[in-house]
Amino acid sequence: MQLLVVEDDPSIADALCAGLVREGFTVQHVATGAAALAAEPGDLVLLDLGLPDLDGRVVCRELRAASAVPIIVVTARGDEIDRVSLLEIGADDYVVKPFGFRELVARIGAVLRRTTVGADTSADAGKIDTIDLGWLQIDARRRRVEVDGSEVSLTPKEYDLIAYLASDAGAILHREEIIRRVWDENWWGSTKTLDVHVASLRKKIGADRIRTVRGVGFGLADDGDDGRRADGSP
Numbered sequence: 001m002q003l004l005v006v007e008d009d010p011s012i013a014d015a016l017c018a019g020l021v022r023e024g025f026t027v028q029h030v031a032t033g034a035a036a037l038a039a040e041p042g043d044l045v046l047l048d049l050g051l052p053d054l055d056g057r058v059v060c061r062e063l064r065a066a067s068a069v070p071i072i073v074v075t076a077r078g079d080e081i082d083r084v085s086l087l088e089i090g091a092d093d094y095v096v097k098p099f100g101f102r103e104l105v106a107r108i109g110a111v112l113r114r115t116t117v118g119a120d121t122s123a124d125a126g127k128i129d130t131i132d133l134g135w136l137q138i139d140a141r142r143r144r145v146e147v148d149g150s151e152v153s154l155t156p157k158e159y160d161l162i163a164y165l166a167s168d169a170g171a172i173l174h175r176e177e178i179i180r181r182v183w184d185e186n187w188w189g190s191t192k193t194l195d196v197h198v199a200s201l202r203k204k205i206g207a208d209r210i211r212t213v214r215g216v217g218f219g220l221a222d223d224g225d226d227g228r229r230a231d232g233s234p
């Protein structure tokens with residue numbers, strides 16, 4: 001596993017990188033936003049938001065626009081961090097300075113596990129290689145989604161969300177279960193995060209494709225393309 005550590009404070013960076021190397025990671029360290037954007041992101045990026053040259057949020061958004069690499073943002077205590085907006089810039093998780101090294105390693109492990117779900121043999125929805133609902137095709141190995149025959153560009157979390165909903169299309173899946181599967185059992189955000197992602201997904205795939213049962217959860221339409229509706233509705 002190769003990590004890109006973006007941290008301008010040498011006293012933090014030296015200890016952090018040495019610790020991560022001891023944990024078995026290959027570590028590349030850069031100290032500026034510009035260097036981060038020019039670097040090979042590897043398997044995961046640890047991104048300090050307080051950088052000398054660029055706003056860390058801008059760096060995060062640009063990293064996310066360029067690749068699906070998981071990003072853990074490092075914030076300073078007292079930073080005005082709106083957690084939903086952190087998600088919107090594409091961060092997968094965050095830690096607040098000063099953080100414990102063990103905590104950080106655990107977060108890295110959790111993010112890597114859940115972001116590689118579509119690509120390996122985990123017990124989650126990623127077991128299914130392809131899903132075909134007629135209007136929706138998902139190729140889990142390539143994390144590609146087509147709606148009505150056209151490829152749709154999704155963020156990594158939007159992809160995880162639609163893949164999970166599609167694994168049981170037609171059913172209403174509970175909010176807590178969706179959050180647990182798509183994010184993390186220890187998810188730090190409010191459940192508003194889920195609504196934000198559902199809203200952005202609806203914009204991309206069509207509002208009526210995701211059904212809402214208020215206070216309960218969401219379900220993906222398995223519309224007219226097949227007749228398997230158990231309720232026998234016309």
Ligand code: CA
Nearest residue numbers: 008048050051
């Ligand atoms: Ca800093």
